[in-house]
Amino acid sequence: MAVCRRHGSRGPALTFLIMGAIGYMVNTVFGAMFTNGTETSTVGLLYPVESETREAKKLDGMWNFVRSDSSNPSQGLREKWFSDDLAKFRPTIGMPVPSSYNDVTEDASIRDHVGTVWYDRRFFVPKSWQLQRVFVRFGSVHYDSVVWINGQQVLKHEFGHLPFEADISHVLEYGKENRITVLCDNVLLQVTVPQGKVVNSPVDGGVELVQTYTFDFFNYAGIHRSVELYTVPQVFIRDVVVNTDLVGDEGHIYYTVESSLNSSIAADLQATVKILDKAGTVVGVDTATGAELKGVVIVKNVKPWWPYLMHEEYGYMYSMEVTLEGKSNEASEPVGEIFDVYRMKVGVRTLEWNNTSFLINGQPIYFRGFGRHEDSDIRGKGLDYALLTKDFNLLKWVGANAYRTSHYPYSEESMQFADEHGIMIIDECPSVDTENYSQILLEKHKASIEQLIHRDRNHPSVVM
Structure with a gap:
């Protein structure tokens, strides 16, 4: 249970809070002003990787942080x-990203x-990026979020635990410093996933604003x-x-590639x-043309993906290299202009079940x-590679x-660890x-599970 206390004389502030008890005003303030669960589609969202055609830059580190008054949640928007810089409006403190903010300070x-x-925070954008398209991508912000670049709103998202992104090419200043601002709202209501309630509880000299929920873990934000x-x-x-199948000693890797056109x-x-094996040897190749770029790569003598302790070579992952290029008009020029190159890991396995068994690659498996939980001391639900490594x-x-x-949903990095370590995942949406x-809650549940499936569908470790 999260509690926020506000003490003082019984005057206008108390009247405001008691009136807010009908819904803390967040039923209208937060629900209408911030997000509604449908802003971010399940288009794209490939995990960022660098390649011949792509660059990446993390904005992790120390950010400036300001807490709004709970009695005045929309003050920052008004x-x-x-x-401008948050420090122009209120004193700021340093806050590490990624991390929950709850346990970092000594301030209750x-x-x-x-x-x-x-x-x-501020960040520098090189001039060389001016000819590219630039995206900003968040792995997770809990629960609601709004993002501005240089004062222009570029993104809104509801649901913690899931990624979201936006093309920000049009708002950046190239060869200069830029500013990114994020509003984060942790309030849970009867129309959020998961659910919660906000009530006002009278105490001596004031009231306390209380976030309640029925699930048995802390609402880190x-x-x-x-x-x-x-x-x-x-x-x-x-x-x-990517979808995979096993046919004898062959691995069939069915793929669909979507372009930006x-x-x-x-x-x-x-x-x-x-498809390349762990030694970097090409073991299969296929080319697709036309409006729908789809096909199948056949890998001879395939090494299937097996769970830990089910095979001596468990968690085997191939590398998949996708090159998007223009079709050549000349027979003497089999390859046209290369537009983009993206690389990802794939595991080849099958899933099936019958009345008695759950089978991976045709073999029954016992779970x-x-x-688990992602919670840890100080960091809360913040991503930490050391803790992730220790857990596995x-x-x-x-x-x-x-x-x-x-x-x-756990972090994408956790899914990648599970792939490599041969650990099977039962993937859950945040409904408890x-x-x-x-009807509103139903639509949000649909959006949440759709985003989860979109994110994790290519991981061989995800079996349910």
């Missing part, structure tokens, strides 16, 4: 705190804060995962979808897909593992081969102990 009012907080800038060419690979123009493109070492030490992401049902 006063346009996003229009920050730990138990109910409402909005603000982050900002903040910028929980990495913030990253990445560049792509003007014509780029927007998405890649519309279907009529995309007909002039082709995608070349190569041995845990329900402990899983293997105890002989586990699986865990469920109780009770929300639902109390009341509504």
